[in-house]
Amino acid sequence: MRLLMLVNTLDLLDENPALLSNAFRRFGYEVVLGEINAIAADDYRYFTRGVLISGNGDASHHGSAALGDRGTFFFDECQLIWVMSWPQDGVARDVWQMLWLASQHTPFVNSVEGLVFLNNKHALGYVLPKENRASSYTSNDFALLWGRYRQNPDQSWVAKPPNGGCGQNVFLLPPSGPNVRTILQCLTGNTIAQSVLDYGGVGGFKAEYAILQKFIPEVAQGEKRVIVACGKVIAWHGRSADPHDHRSNLTQGAKPIAVELDSNEVGLAELVGRRLMAHGINFIGIDMAYPYIIEFNLAYPGGLYDAKLVSGSDRSDQVAELIIARFKS
Template sequence: MRLLILINSLDCLGENDAALSSAFRGLGWEVILGEINTIAADDYRYFTRGVLVTESYSPGSVAAGARQSYLLDECQLIWVLGSPQPRVYRDVWRMLWLASQQTRFVNSIEGLVFLNSKHAMGYLVPRENRACSYVSNDFSSLWERYQQDPSQSWVAKPPNSGCGQNVFLLPQNGPNVRAILQCLTGNTVAQSEMDYGGLGGFKADYAILQKFIPEVAQGEKRIVVTCGKVVAWHGRQGHPSDHRSNITQGGRAIQVDLNTNEVALAELIGQKLMAHGINFGAMDMAYPYIIEFDLGFPGGLWDAKLVSGVDRSHQVAELIIARFKQH
């Protein structure tokens, strides 16, 4: 059986690329690592540039071996663990969706395109487990909403970024709130003035204004779910000078336990994700709230291994194989 894992770069492997390729090889699968941004077609048969995996890797490694073309329809299973670059985004996703009509994907293209966003919180998460949010690309509407409740602290962020990018804590009556919301929504007023009435084109960006959740101060937990089952987790302790707990922003992975309520909530959402073809993903939780989703190439397995000493990647591989044997 052949698994193709589509990743961002063969020259610097991510944590999932390294761990999961080894796990599937250990279970007797042939594994190809392919670069997602090289997807192409030969008479509408889709292929990618890739490498046959013959050894175990660590995160950051270069995939050794000859780079050659591999046809997607000659693989029994395809796993997208990368993200197309903006310039080729639409072409890559469309070709992958067409390829998915005849080859099975671990995570559906529809799910990755439409659910891997903060917009999906209102659909995937029960109301009582998510913070109240407002989404707009109009600065004035978000500014008005902020002013309606001066005693409330807020978080403002883009709906389609990750790793803590441009996530701002907006305190009560904060002096920079107006400027932050203008920035996140594209600075349209200033841009229009500088472009002489908007000749530079449409500039507005979407932003989310979300009520701050005090539970976050107690720490978030990153939970990895596979086929609707919790398989790995770790805590995240934020940098003392930052409200964000992202590892990329100075946060630190710590060992924690999950209680039955946390497991039940994570698996409830995991089952809903499976209904849309998403069999592997991660979420950030500050119970009873879900803070974030990561469905593209979610971190968590590697850090959970570092803090607990237990490698869960083989359990992930076994669950995925069992899932697709049934279908």
């Protein structure tokens, strides 16, 4: 059996391909790490550059280059494909189209449809029960978001792009904040200023979408990253934010910490996992400040490595075992 993991680069592996490629090899799989941005077709047979992981024991390491034989690998010669990264913007449309076509013949751990349509903040209202999500407003019209903010003068908000990640452009908006108007203009494309600078809009359509979400006080008590595979909670850790930042993303200076996960939190995470499985999503990372879920990550959810650091337990074998059983059935 051969598993193809599609990653951004073969020269600097992040935690998921490093840990999970070793886990699948321990279960007898061949593992190929392939470049997601190098997908091509030979008479409509899809392939990419990659590395067939070789050697005994752990041949892939977090932060190192993939070790093994480099070559060209065809999708239809693999029995399972796992998208572990997001294609670059310039080639994303073509990559997703080819991946969808490939998925008609070879199973994907996380479906292309699910990755494209559910890996964003728009999907929270579709997946989550109302009591487990913060109220929010989405628009590319600055005036609408500004009006919503002003209707609730005592409310704190968070403003962010619906398809951002790693804490990019996530702003905390306090009541009567002096920069709120500017921030909302910026997030929606600065259309008023651009229309003046472009002499009536000759520069083209500039509007961008933003989400205005009610601030959740529970976030101040700390978020938890929960890894769910095939509807089962596998690993988790807490995140302690930098004291000078409201964001708890590890990429923004937060630190992973050991925490407990109670039965209510496990139940909510597994409910989300089961709902996403109905759309072909079998591996996710959930950001939770119970009873709220802040967001979920489907393409390359971190958490396994940091959970291992704080707990001393590597749960990658449990993930591999669940995925293998899922696709055997």
